Amino acid sequence: MVGGAEKWVMMVTAQTPTNIAVIKYWGKRDESLILPVNDSISVTLDPDHLCTTTTVAVSPSFDRDRMWLNGKEISLSGGRYQNCLREIRSRASDVEDEENGIKIPKKDWEKLHLHIASYNNFPTAAGLASSAAGFACLVFSLAKLMNVKEDQSKLSAIARQGSGSACRSLYGGFVKWIKGRDEDGRDSLAVQLADEKHWDDLLIIIAVVSSRQKETSSTTGMCETVETSLLLKHRAKEIVPKRILQMEEAIKNRDFTSFAQLACADSNQFHAVCLDTSPPIFYMNDTSHRIISIAEKWNRSEGTPQVAYTFDAGPNAVLIARDRKAATLLLQRLLFYFPPSSATDLDSYVLGDKSILKDAGIEGIIDVEGLPPPPEIKDSIPTQKYKGDVSYFICTRPGRGPVLLSDKSQALLNPQDGLPK
Amino acid sequence: MAIGPDFPKFPTSKSQPWQSLGPGKEVGKMVGGAEKWVMMVTAQTPTNIAVIKYWGKRDESLILPVNDSISVTLDPDHLCTTTTVAVSPSFDRDRMWLNGKEISLSGGRYQNCLREIRSRASDVEDEENGIKIPRKDWDKLHLHIASYNNFPTAAGLASSAAGFACLVFSLAKLMNVKEDQSKLSAIARQGSGSACRSLYGGFVKWIKGRDEDGRDSLAVQLADEKHWDDLFIIIAVVSSRQKETSSTTGMRETVETSLLLKHRAKEIVPKRILQMEEAIKNRDFTSFAQLACADSNQFHAVCLDTSPPIFYMNDTSHRIISIAEKWNRSEGMPQVAYTFDAGPNAVLIARDRKAATLLLQRLLFYFPPSSATDLNSYVLGDKSILKDAGIEGIIDVEGLPPPPEIKDSIPTQKYKGDVSYFICTRPGRGPVLLSDKSLALLNPQNGLPK
Numbered sequence: 018m019v020g021g022a023e024k025w026v027m028m029v030t031a032q033t034p035t036n037i038a039v040i041k042y043w044g045k046r047d048e049s050l051i052l053p054v055n056d057s058i059s060v061t062l063d064p065d066h067l068c069t070t071t072t073v074a075v076s077p078s079f080d081r082d083r084m085w086l087n088g089k090e091i092s093l094s095g096g097r098y099q100n101c102l103r104e105i106r107s108r109a110s111d112v113e114d115e116e117n118g119i120k121i122p123k124k125d126w127e128k129l130h131l132h133i134a135s136y137n138n139f140p141t142a143a144g145l146a147s148s149a150a151g152f153a154c155l156v157f158s159l160a161k162l163m164n165v166k167e168d169q170s171k172l173s174a175i176a177r178q179g180s181g182s183a184c185r186s187l188y189g190g191f192v193k194w195i196k197g198r199d200e201d202g203r204d205s206l207a208v209q210l211a212d213e214k215h216w217d218d219l220l221i222i223i224a225v226v227s228s229r230q231k232e233t234s235s236t237t238g239m240c241e242t243v244e245t246s247l248l249l250k251h252r253a254k255e256i257v258p259k260r261i262l263q264m265e266e267a268i269k270n271r272d273f274t275s276f277a278q279l280a281c282a283d284s285n286q287f288h289a290v291c292l293d294t295s296p297p298i299f300y301m302n303d304t305s306h307r308i309i310s311i312a313e314k315w316n317r318s319e320g321t322p323q324v325a326y327t328f329d330a331g332p333n334a335v336l337i338a339r340d341r342k343a344a345t346l347l348l349q350r351l352l353f354y355f356p357p358s359s360a361t362d363l364d365s366y367v368l369g370d371k372s373i374l375k376d377a378g379i380e381g382i383i384d385v386e387g388l389p390p391p392p393e394i395k396d397s398i399p400t401q402k403y404k405g406d407v408s409y410f411i412c413t414r415p416g417r418g419p420v421l422l423s424d425k426s427q428a429l430l431n432p433q434d435g436l437p438k
Numbered sequence: 439m440a441i442g443p444d445f446p447k448f449p450t451s452k453s454q455p456w457q458s459l460g461p462g463k464e465v466g467k468m469v470g471g472a473e474k475w476v477m478m479v480t481a482q483t484p485t486n487i488a489v490i491k492y493w494g495k496r497d498e499s500l501i502l503p504v505n506d507s508i509s510v511t512l513d514p515d516h517l518c519t520t521t522t523v524a525v526s527p528s529f530d531r532d533r534m535w536l537n538g539k540e541i542s543l544s545g546g547r548y549q550n551c552l553r554e555i556r557s558r559a560s561d562v563e564d565e566e567n568g569i570k571i572p573r574k575d576w577d578k579l580h581l582h583i584a585s586y587n588n589f590p591t592a593a594g595l596a597s598s599a600a601g602f603a604c605l606v607f608s609l610a611k612l613m614n615v616k617e618d619q620s621k622l623s624a625i626a627r628q629g630s631g632s633a634c635r636s637l638y639g640g641f642v643k644w645i646k647g648r649d650e651d652g653r654d655s656l657a658v659q660l661a662d663e664k665h666w667d668d669l670f671i672i673i674a675v676v677s678s679r680q681k682e683t684s685s686t687t688g689m690r691e692t693v694e695t696s697l698l699l700k701h702r703a704k705e706i707v708p709k710r711i712l713q714m715e716e717a718i719k720n721r722d723f724t725s726f727a728q729l730a731c732a733d734s735n736q737f738h739a740v741c742l743d744t745s746p747p748i749f750y751m752n753d754t755s756h757r758i759i760s761i762a763e764k765w766n767r768s769e770g771m772p773q774v775a776y777t778f779d780a781g782p783n784a785v786l787i788a789r790d791r792k793a794a795t796l797l798l799q800r801l802l803f804y805f806p807p808s809s810a811t812d813l814n815s816y817v818l819g820d821k822s823i824l825k826d827a828g829i830e831g832i833i834d835v836e837g838l839p840p841p842p843e844i845k846d847s848i849p850t851q852k853y854k855g856d857v858s859y860f861i862c863t864r865p866g867r868g869p870v871l872l873s874d875k876s877l878a879l880l881n882p883q884n885g886l887p888k
Contacts, residue, residue, distance in 0.1 A: 248739060251701045278745075285747045289698060289739040295728075296763040297735045299756045306749045313746040 025119050026435045027112075028074040030428045031158035033419040034064040035150040036185045037221075037335045039280040039327055040264050041287040042194065044243045044253060049096065050202040051181045054243070055257040057194045058264050059185040060337070061213065062221065063416030066369040069150035070422070071135040072429040073158045075121070079130035085429075085437045086135050086151070093133075100178040101156055102131070108175075109163035126163055134429035134437050139411075145223070146329060152179030153186035157419040169418075173207035189213040189418035191268045193261070213415045216271050219337055220344035220373070223411040224351065226304045226332040235330045238291065238298050245295040252290055257283075273339045277316070277325035280337065284327040300330050304355075304406040308334045311350055311391075318393035323347065344412075345376040351410065352379065353388040358405035369412040465567045465882070475569055476526040476885045477562075480878045481608035483521075483869040484514040485600040486635045487671075487785045489730040489777055490714050491737040492644065494693045494703060499546065500652040501631045504693070505707040507644045508714050509635040510787070511663065512671065513866030516819040519600035520872070521585040522879040523608045525571070529580035535879075535887045536585050536601070543583075550628040551606055552581070558625075559613035576613055584879035584887050589861075595673070596779060602629030603636035607869040619868075623657035639663040639868035641718045643711070663865045666721050669787055670794035670823070673861040674801065676754045676782040685780045688741065688748050695745040702740055707733075723789045727766070727775035730787065734777040750780050754805075754856040758784045761800055761841075768843035773797065794862070795826040801860065802829065803838040808855035819862040 042057035082093050082102065093102070109126035113119070121129070135154060137147045156176040160167065167175075169187050177184035177194075184205075185192040190212040197205030233241075242249050260279055267275035291298040301309075309326055316322040323343040327335050336351075338344035348367075357366040363382055367374055379385060390400045422428075431438050465477045492507035532552065534543050543552070559576035563569070571579070585604060587597045606626040610617065619637050627634035627644075634655075635642040640662040647655030683691075692699050710729055717725035741748035751759075759776055766772040773793040777785050786801075788794035798817075807816040813832055817824055829835060840850045872878075881888050 247706050248698050248701065248736065251698065251705075255701075256697050282743075282745060285745075286698065286743050289742040292742060293732075293736050293739040295732060295735075296767075297731075297759060299759075302756075303753045306752075309747060309749075317746075 023077040025117065026074050026076040026078070026432055027114060027117075027119055027121075027162065028072055028428055028430060028432060028435070029158050029162040030070065030072040030422045031154055031161060031419055032064055032068050032070045032422055033150050033154035033157055033186050034061045034189065034416050035067050035069070035146050036061045036182065036192065037146070037327060037329065038182065038185070039276070039325075040257060040260050040283050042181055043239050043287050043290065044249055045181070045239060047200075047202065048240070050205075051177050052202045052205050053181060053194065053196045054249070054253040056196045056261045057182075057185070058210070058261060058268075059182070059192050059194070060219075060221075060415050061186065061189045061192060061418065063213075063370075063413045064420075065416070066411055066413040067139045067145060067150070069135055069137050069147065069154040070427065070429065071133065071151075071154040071158045073155070073162050074132045074430050074435040075129050075162060076132075076435050077129065079132055079435060082131050082133075084133040084135070087137060087141070088437065097152070097179045101152060101175060102159075104175040104178060105156060105159045105163060105165060108160075108165045108167055110166055112162075112164045131159070132430055132435040136429055145225075145333065146182060148180040149182040149186050152176050152183035153419060155179065156183070157187065158421075161421060170206045170208055174203060174205060177202070177205060177207075187419060189416055190215055191415070193265070209418075210265060210268055213417050216268065216415065218271075218340040219415055220341055221413045221415070222336045222338065222344060222347060222351065223413065224308060224334040224336065224355070225408045225411065226302065226308075226334065227406060227408045228302065228332050232300060232331055233298050238294070238330060241296075241298070242290055242294045246290050246293040248293045249290045252286060256286070273325075274321050277322035277337075277339075280325040280327050281312075288328065300332065301328055302332045304403065305332045305334060307354065307403065307406075308336070308351075311354060312336065314393050315347075315350060315391065341373070341376065344373055348373055348377050348410070348412070349379075349388055350391050351407070352377075352385050353390065354400075354402055355407040356385050356402060356404050357382065361409075365409065367410045367412065369410075370414070371412065373412050465564055465569060473527040475567065476524050476528070476880075476882055477564065477569060477571075477612065478522055478524040478878060478880060478882060478885070479608050479612040480520065480522040480872045481604055481611060481869055482514055482518050482872055483600050483604035483607055483636050484511045484639065484866050485517050485519070485596050486511045486632065486642065487596070487777060487779065488632065488635070489726070489775075490707060490710050490733050492631055493689045493737050493740065494699055495631070495689060497650075497652065498690070499550075500655075501627050502652050502655050503631060503644065503646050504699070504703040506646045506711045507632075507635070508660070508711060508718075509632070509642050509644070510669075510671075510865050511636065511639045511642060511868060513663075513820075513863045514870075515866070516861055516863040517589050517595060517600070519585055519587050519597065519604040520877065520879065521583065521601075521604040521608045523605070523612050524582045524880050524885040525579050525612060526582075526885050527579065529582055529885060532581050532583075534583040534585070537587060537591070538887065547602070547629045551602060551625055552609075554625040554628060555606060555609045555613060555615060558610075558615045558617055560616055562612075562614045581609070582880055582885040586879055595675075595783065596632060598630040599632040599636050602626050602633035603869060605629065606633070607637065608871075611871060620656045620658055624653060624655060627652070627655060627657075637869060639866055640665055641865070643715070659868075660715060660718055663867050666718065666865065668721075668790040669865055670791055671863045671865070672786045672788065672794060672797060672801065673863065674758060674784040674786065674805070675858045675861065676752065676758075676784065677856060677858045678752065678782050682750060682781055683748050688744070688780060691746075691748070692740055692744045696740050696743040698743045699740045702736060706736070723775075724772055727772035727787075727789075730775040730777050731762075738778065750782065751778055752782045754853065755782045755784060757804065757853060757856075758786070758801075761804060762786065764843050765797075765800060765841065791823070791826065794823055798823055798827050798860070798862070799829075799838055800841050801857070802827075802835045803841065804850075804852055805857040806835050806852060806854050807832065811859075815859065817860045817862065819860075820864070821862065823862050
């Protein structure tokens with residue numbers, strides 16, 4: 018930089034995926050440390066389609082910690098951000114950048130301030146768990162910047178304190194968040210069950226469902242469930258531990274039938290305990306229910322499950338298909354029942370990996386309109402369609418964990434002043 | 439059918455076609471032989487709504503439940519089943535007509551009820567008409583049954599509860615069955631579980647029982663309909679295009695696949711039953727509402743925990759719950775309890791008439807009638823509450839202000855047409871005989887539907 022030595026800016030940019038739980042986390046035993054009442058298992062989604070990119074920068078010229086999320090400055094004063102920053106800073110070590118003659122001894126990190134810019138390539142309003150990807154990226158990128166010498170699981174325990182499900186975004190593939198037993202939460206962290214190449218066949222279609230309701234936040238909701246649901250304790254103590262073991266087996270053996278049965282059952286049970294809360298929480302709506310009916314009807318007509326469904330704290334459906342062929346047949350069914358509204362073209366309606374459209378024989382809206390009813394429908398029942406009830410679809414697959422981005426053009430902060438580009 | 443050699447001959451055609459024999463019973467005389475008399479009884483039974491839910495059987499054929507349940511009987515003035523049962527030597531087989539259509543009686547449930555009642559028949563004597571039916575003859579005589587619901591079956595308002603209760607009650611009267619009301623409920627139970635609770639008015643408990651043969655699985659009255667006078671009930675009949683999973687199928691799937699149901703039945707419901715009995719006894723509306731809402735929600739939770747999952751409530755049901763919850767919380771004390779059965783209809787129980795009025799205003803605000811519907815067809819039952827609410831016509835509905843508990847910043851969305859209609863009612867009495875002959879559904883001369 019022009020001027021004194023005190024104006025250097027050191028930056029790191031990273032990208033992390035989001036994840037979708039197939040055995041759900043719902044309910045904390047410790048609110049401030051974010052310790053859950055049961056284990057959970059997730060599938061990491063391909064960051065090519067859904068990810069958070071974060072640039073973290075340090076400079077003696079920064080006078081305070083600052084953060085921008087999707088271009089807007091936000092406050093870092095909340096407990097979750099403070100916890101993550103404190104935990105990471107306390108694990109910083111010496112950093113040396115020989116090229117630029119920058120040396121940051123371990124003890125200096127506490128006095129230096131950070132600029133953080135984060136960006137999600139998917140809309141926050143889509144209810145696609147942006148805080149998981151966000152906090153994972155924050156922790157991962159800061160760990161790189163500060164030369165933190167902890168393994169990925171230890172980093173996940175820090176990300177956990179920003180947002181519970183963030184800990185599962187520190188790995189690709191299939192991940193388990195071990196609930197832990199320690200009071201201080203040091204053993205509540207994520208481990209990888211299998212990487213993203215382990216179960217190559219799976220294809221994922223997300224239906225982003227139009228929702229005008231503002232939903233109960235996960236944090237508030239799960240707290241109310243812990244306090245008022247008489248079913249939750251039983252779920253956490255007796256039911257989830259068995260399902261965790263069964264799901265680990267299913268993933269290990271690529272046993273889609275068991276995987277689907279467990280994922281659907283656990284999604285439904287999560288929503289059941291939400292309903293058992295006072296006041297009751299409804300995350301799924303009529304469109305969500307219709308998607309479940311479509312999946313259930315098809316699965317039963319085929320004998321073995323073709324698609325698993327799971328819903329988080331919102332109406333969006335995450336549909337996991339057995340293989341590409343099943344995904345193609347699934348997409349045909351979804352487009353049949355949920356054609357785009359007249360204002361929407363196909364290109365804006367099916368996002369992510371669009372190659373599957375070709376497999377489905379769909380190149381334009383005409384092909385959507387020409388789709389026949391699925392064979393499993395009894396002829397006597399006239400088929401009702403629900404145009405416009407789905408905002409759009411995203412086609413993706415299980416994906417990799419966090420990565421550093423070395424391409425400087427992807428940095429979100431200006432390397433000269435550390436402010437958003 | 440041979441009745442007996444000593445059966446007296448009827449008088450000639452100079453006599454009246456029928457005569458009333460005292461409460462409920464009539465006998466029709468047909469022109470012609472002695473074998474053609476028709477003896478009839480007409481009764482009316484209410485339906486009921488469970489506030490601690492029955493969902494799940496431990497015995498499918500005897501209809502024995504996995505937990506106790508508690509219900510409120512609804513006023514038969516607004517919702518009821520009327521049944522006429524007739525016996526005659528001229529009938530060649532058991533026949534039944536439901537809402538005008540002949541239906542089959544061959545199913546297990548009807549057969550169980552008929553068998554259980556017949557086996558408890560005693561001697562019947564009608565001195566006036568010289569009819570004597572010794573106990574042993576009931577086995578050989580056939581019945582005609584006509585039943586009519588004054589509410590649409592499609593409304594999902596539990597017509598089988600009222601129906602089987604009425605069948606059993608009226609047959610018991612006809613056949614001079616000397617069992618108490620609880621024993622009759624155990625018979626009605628074998629037709630339809632919740633029917634057992636319609637043998638009483640007011641507040642009723644169905645004791646799950648322990649015996650294998652189900653003899654102790656029956657209903658008892660907790661308090662009669664006068665005990666808690668203040669309560670007002672508004673039912674929102676929600677427009678539903680879906681054909682729902684039947685209760686019988688649904689609860690069996692839940693028993694087979696829900697890991698939460700066992701825990702509910704064993705650990706949770708027994709405590710709630712005791713708390714609800716206390717709440718009813720003490721007219722403690724706050725506890726009543728908290729328990730009713732929690733149990734309704736938990737019932738739907740175990741339906742969701744079923745494989746495949748069962749969704750009885752829809753978005754409209756959820757909105758009604760939100761409206762109730764928001765209002766209750768803003769008032770500090772619950773004003774309205776909600777409960778839903780195996781369908782999207784809401785049964786809303788208000789603390790008192792004033793609360794019911796405020797509730798109706800809220801419901802009409804959020805769910806105004808569609809343009810084709812006039813107010814008179816939109817609010818049914820006890821319409822007097824409309825006056826209390828200051829509503830005489832559609833104009834008044836359109837003029838309703840948003841409820842105070844809504845924060846100004848949120849624009850209020852309305853859901854015109856999402857509710858088909860409302861029924862205003864209250865807790866009501868149990869089964870009664872109808873002595874008014876014009877109410878009989880069968881022709882006294884030939885025992886066929888009028």
